[in-house]
Amino acid sequence: MADQSAKQGGGPIIKIAFFVVLALVLLSGAIFAPEHPGLAIHPMDQFEIKPLFGGDHLGTFTPTNQTLWMVLAIVGIVLLLVVGSRGRAIVPTRGQSIAELAYGFVYKMVEDVAGKDAVKYFPGIMTLFMFIVFANFLGLIPTSFTATSHIAVTAVLALIVFVFVTVLGFVKNGVGFLGLFWVSAAPLPLRPVLAIIEIISYFVRPVSHSIRLAGNMMAGHAVIKVFAGFAAALGLFGFLPILAIAAFYALEVLVAFIQAYVFSILTCVYLKDALHPSH
Amino acid sequence: MELVAAAALGKFIGAGLAAIGSGAAAIGVGHVAGNFLAGALRNPSAAAAQTATLFIGIAFAEALGIFSFLVALLLMFAV
Numbered sequence: 001m002a003d004q005s006a007k008q009g010g011g012p013i014i015k016i017a018f019f020v021v022l023a024l025v026l027l028s029g030a031i032f033a034p035e036h037p038g039l040a041i042h043p044m045d046q047f048e049i050k051p052l053f054g055g056d057h058l059g060t061f062t063p064t065n066q067t068l069w070m071v072l073a074i075v076g077i078v079l080l081l082v083v084g085s086r087g088r089a090i091v092p093t094r095g096q097s098i099a100e101l102a103y104g105f106v107y108k109m110v111e112d113v114a115g116k117d118a119v120k121y122f123p124g125i126m127t128l129f130m131f132i133v134f135a136n137f138l139g140l141i142p143t144s145f146t147a148t149s150h151i152a153v154t155a156v157l158a159l160i161v162f163v164f165v166t167v168l169g170f171v172k173n174g175v176g177f178l179g180l181f182w183v184s185a186a187p188l189p190l191r192p193v194l195a196i197i198e199i200i201s202y203f204v205r206p207v208s209h210s211i212r213l214a215g216n217m218m219a220g221h222a223v224i225k226v227f228a229g230f231a232a233a234l235g236l237f238g239f240l241p242i243l244a245i246a247a248f249y250a251l252e253v254l255v256a257f258i259q260a261y262v263f264s265i266l267t268c269v270y271l272k273d274a275l276h277p278s279h
Numbered sequence: 280m281e282l283v284a285a286a287a288l289g290k291f292i293g294a295g296l297a298a299i300g301s302g303a304a305a306i307g308v309g310h311v312a313g314n315f316l317a318g319a320l321r322n323p324s325a326a327a328a329q330t331a332t333l334f335i336g337i338a339f340a341e342a343l344g345i346f347s348f349l350v351a352l353l354l355m356f357a358v
Contacts, residue, residue, distance in 0.1 A: 012351075112331055207346075208341075211348065212345055215345060265331060266335070
């Protein structure tokens with residue numbers, strides 16, 4: 001009952017607070033409107049890699065904002081999967097139920113897409129999925145850095161998958177793995193042509209695999225920044241682009257999850273190809 | 280000097296043309312998703328099992344749009 005009355009009492013207050021915030025946004029838009037609108041915000045500046053402890057030198061082992069956010073992603077994963085589910089309660093806490101949800105989701109995906117005998121490689125795919133999903137979501141925090149928006153990061157992830165899957169295919173099937181390129185369902189004269197196409201598409205896999213993730217992350221964040229530039233340029237009507245940013249942000253939350261899902265589901269597809277190369 | 284300016288112009292025009300490929304990929308992705316929805320509404324009980332296939336199809340359709348994006352990136356920053 002007390003909860004309900006608080007809710008009823010809180011309604012008008014929330015509304016008033018909303019209008020106060022809106023008025024402040026309008027006012028700040030009017031006061032801080034830049035002299036040269038349009039030049040205030042550069043959409044690609046957020047992807048700049050900077051050394052953490054000052055200086056301009058970027059060596060191989062220089063700690064940068066890139067490494068910082070990758071480490072934060074790993075810390076987040078450890079907090080969720082190790083610390084969060086330490087209780088092992090029958091009625092799970094919030095953290096434990098999220099961890100169990102993620103585990104079950106990835107496990108089911110591996111089982112459904114790659115087959116029962118691919119469950120052996122589930123830990124690797126779980127690691128990939130959790131890392132990407134955490135890097136994506138941490139990158140959505142304003143003023144943070146998206147580790148997965150750089151092709152260097154995603155290319156390494158995709159290359160790990162590509163090399164692992166290729167080696168696994170040859171270890172499991174020997175020369176039979178080349179049957180992946182020999183489409184036995186097609187008529188014989190067509191097969192050499194198809195083999196060339198299949199080989200090209202096989203070696204192009206890591207390219208599309210990595211650029212899909214990095215491109216989606218980069219484009220989404222750049223769009224938000226472009227709209228932020230509109231908000232700065234419009235002055236009094238700056239709240240309109242801000243509303244658009246809210247909508248784009250919601251879409252980006254969805255994209256952040258879907259791209260992690262797509263990355264790991266494609267890993268499963270490639271794994272299935274390596275385990276059962278018959279075409 | 281004229282040649283350098285023409286090369287820069289061609290670079291940007293080429294990058295813009297490559298961006299058309301992203302739109303073509305958007306048509307492909309929409310086609311996949313629309314047909315999935317059409318099938319799912321005919322037989323909703325079979326739809327849930329096919330969401331993974333949907334995403335794989337979308338990812339493959341998108342891959343070809345990514346190559347045009349790659350061409351645009353190469354033209355802008357590498358050529």
